[in-house]
Amino acid sequence: MVHAGHRVTDAHECSQLNELKMDMTGLNMLAGWTVNGDTIMVEQMPIFGGYCGGLEETAICDVATTLASFALFSGNFHLDGPIHIRWGTTTNRESLQIAAHAAAAVDANTDLLLANQYYPMAGPCTEMCLIETACQAICDTGSGRELLSGSAAAKGVVQDKTTGMEARAMGEAALTAAGMKVSDLNEIIEKLVSGYETRYNDAPAGKRFQECYDVKTVKPTEEYLQVYDNAMQQLRDAGLPIKH
Amino acid sequence: MTASRPVDIFEAYSRFNTGKRVREDQWDYITIPTNALAMKEKYQISFDDKIIPEDDDLSDRLFHAGLDMLVTTGFYNTNLGRVMYLTEDEVLEGIRKAPRKITIGSGKDKVKCKARHGNTNRAPIIEAGPTGAPVSEDIFPAMIQSYVQEPVVDALVSGVLNTVCGESATTNTPWEIRATLAEIRYVREACAMCGRPGMGI
Numbered sequence: 283m284v285h286a287g288h289r290v291t292d293a294h295e296c297s298q299l300n301e302l303k304m305d306m307t308g309l310n311m312l313a314g315w316t317v318n319g320d321t322i323m324v325e326q327m328p329i330f331g332g333y334c335g336g337l338e339e340t341a342i343c344d345v346a347t348t349l350a351s352f353a354l355f356s357g358n359f360h361l362d363g364p365i366h367i368r369w370g371t372t373t374n375r376e377s378l379q380i381a382a383h384a385a386a387a388v389d390a391n392t393d394l395l396l397a398n399q400y401y402p403m404a405g406p407c408t409e410m411c412l413i414e415t416a417c418q419a420i421c422d423t424g425s426g427r428e429l430l431s432g433s434a435a436a437k438g439v440v441q442d443k444t445t446g447m448e449a450r451a452m453g454e455a456a457l458t459a460a461g462m463k464v465s466d467l468n469e470i471i472e473k474l475v476s477g478y479e480t481r482y483n484d485a486p487a488g489k490r491f492q493e494c495y496d497v498k499t500v501k502p503t504e505e506y507l508q509v510y511d512n513a514m515q516q517l518r519d520a521g522l523p524i525k526h
Numbered sequence: 527m528t529a530s531r532p533v534d535i536f537e538a539y540s541r542f543n544t545g546k547r548v549r550e551d552q553w554d555y556i557t558i559p560t561n562a563l564a565m566k567e568k569y570q571i572s573f574d575d576k577i578i579p580e581d582d583d584l585s586d587r588l589f590h591a592g593l594d595m596l597v598t599t600g601f602y603n604t605n606l607g608r609v610m611y612l613t614e615d616e617v618l619e620g621i622r623k624a625p626r627k628i629t630i631g632s633g634k635d636k637v638k639c640k641a642r643h644g645n646t647n648r649a650p651i652i653e654a655g656p657t658g659a660p661v662s663e664d665i666f667p668a669m670i671q672s673y674v675q676e677p678v679v680d681a682l683v684s685g686v687l688n689t690v691c692g693e694s695a696t697t698n699t700p701w702e703i704r705a706t707l708a709e710i711r712y713v714r715e716a717c718a719m720c721g722r723p724g725m726g727i
Contacts, residue, residue: 287707287710288710288727289632291629291630291631291632291636291726292630292631292726292727293630293653293681293683293726293727299604301554301558302558302596302599302600302601302602303550303553303601303602303603303604304601304602304603304604305603305604305605306603306605306606309535309538309539309542309603312535313535313536313539316534316535321628321629321630333554333555333558333559334558334559334562335559335562335563337573338566338571338572338573339559339562339563339565339566340562341571341573341588341592342562342565342566342571342588342591342592342595343558343562343592343595344592345588345589345591345592345593345595346592346593346595346596346599347596348592349592349593349596349617349620349621350596350601352620352621352623352624353532353533353596353612353616353617353618353619353620353621354533354538354601354612354620355535355538356534356535357624358624358625358628359628359639375577378577379573379576379577382577382578382579383573383579383584383585383588384588384592386578386579386585386588387579387585387586387588387589387592388589388592389585389642389643389644390582390585390586390589390643390644391585391586391589392621392624393624393626393641393643394621394624394641395624395625395626395627395628395639395641397653399657399683400657401657421577421578422650423645423649423650424578424645425578425579425645426642426643426644426645426646427642427650428639428640428641428642428650428651429639429650429651429652429653430650430651430652430653431653431654431655431657431683432653432654432655432657432683433654433657434656434657434658434659435659436659438656438657438658438659439659439660440659440660441659441660441661441662441688442660442661442662442665442669443659444655444656444657444659444661444669444685445669445672446654446669446671446672446673446674446675446676446679447672449652449654449655449673449676449678449679450676450678452652452654453652453654453676453678453679454678456649456650456652457649457678459645459649460645460646460647460648460649460650461645461646461647462645463645464578464580464644464645465580467578467645468576468577468578468580471577471578472577475577491661491665491668491669491672492665495668495672497665497668498668500668500671500672500675502672
C-alpha cells in the first residue's frame with residue numbers, strides 16, 4: 283500500500299493551457315503538491331500556427347510559459363513540446379526549431395531544468411518513427427535540455443502504438459549526441475529531417491505493441507530488431523556515431 | 527522595484543481573483559498574437575535556417591523577449607476569466623528559487639537530474655514510456671515493462687489506461703480515479719519485474 287500513489291520523488295504533472303492560461307483544477311493540484319513538497323513537473327505545449335502565430339512568436343511564448351512554470355506555478359522542471367497545428371507532431375522542422383531556440387535561450391540565462399516530449403508521426407516498427415525520435419533527441423540534447431520524455435509514436439493518439447524500442451532509439455541518440463559540436467548536430471538534423479518531412483502525407487502507420495513484441499516474454503520481434511538496426515545505420519550514415 | 531518575495535500558488539490565486547476581467551476569445555485572438563508579434567519586433571527575433579541556434583546574441587534576445595512577454599501579458603485564469611500580472615523581479619526571484627537539480631525515483635534506482643549548460647558531455651535523463659498515449663488494459667504491464675527493461679532508460683512516463691476492469695476510464699468519474707491508481711500499480715509492478723522497483727515515474 284505504500285506505493286499506491288505517487289512518491290515525493292515521482293513527477294507530479296500539471297499542464298498549462300494554450301497560450302499563457304491556467305485553470306482552477308491545475309492551481310488546486312499544484313497547491314497540494316507544493317505544500318506536500320512533491321516533485322512538480324509543469325507542462326506546456328505551445329502550438330505553432332495557433333494563437334501565437336509563426337515560428338518566432340511561438341518560441342517567444344514558449345520561453346514565457348517556461349518561465350511561468352517556475353516563477354508562477356512553483357514547478358521543479360518544465361515539460362515542453364511545441365506542436366505543429368497541421369501535423370500534430372513534435373518532430374517536424376518547425377517544432378524542432380522552436381524547441382531548440384527556446385531551450386537554448388533559457389539554458390543560456392538560467393539553471394532551470396528543461397524537458398521535452400516526443401510525438402513522432404510514424405508508428406512503431408518503422409524506420410521513419412525511429413529516425414524522427416532520434417532526430418528530436420539529438421536536437422533536445424544539443425540545445426541543453428536536461429530530460430527527454432517519450433516517445434508517443436503515431437502522434438500519441440492510436441491505441442497500443444507505442445513500444446520500448448522507440449525509447450531505445452531516443453536514449454541512444456541522446457547519449458551519442460551529448461558533447462558533440464552543435465554545428466555538427468545541425469548538419470545531422472538537417473539530413474534526417476529532410477529525409478522524413480516529405481513523407482507526412484503517407485507516413486507509415488506502423489504496428490501495435492502486440493505485433494511488435496511477444497507480449498508474454500516482452501521481447502521485440504526479429505522484424506522490429508531489423509528495422510531498428512536499419513534506422514541506426516541511417517543515423518550513422520548521417521554522421522551520428524551511434525554504437526547500439 | 528525589488529520583489530518582496532517569490533510568487534507562490536496562493537499568491538497567484540489571490541492575484542487571479544482580483545485581476546482584470548478579460549473575455550477568453552479576446553485573450554486568445556487579440557492579446558496573445560498582438561503581444562507576441564510586438565516582442566518579436568522589439569527584440570528583433572528572426573531565425574535563420576539552423577535548427578539549434580548557434581548565435582548566442584539571438585538566444586539572449588529571445589530570453590528577454592519571453593521574459594517581457596510574460597511580464598507584459600500576464601497569465602489568464604480560464605475559470606475566473608481574469609488576468610494576473612507579476613513583475614520582472616518576481617519572475618527572476620522565481621527562477622532563483624527553482625532547483626538546479628532534483629532526484630527522480632528512490633533507492634538504487636534513483637537518478638539525479640542536474641542543470642546542463644549547452645551540449646555538455648553529460649547526457650540528459652531518459653524518461654521513457656507511452657507519454658499519455660492510450661493503452662489497452664490487457665497489455666498495459668507488458669508495454670510498460672518494454673520501457674523499463676531498456677538499460678538506457680532512467681525513469682518512466684506512463685500511458686493512459688483505456689479501460690479499468692473493462693469500464694471506460696471516463697474523465698470526471700470514479701472510474702477515472704480507479705484507472706489512474708491502477709496505472710500506478712501496473713507501473714510499479716513492471717518496475718519490480720525488471721529489478722528496478724525504485725524507478726521514478
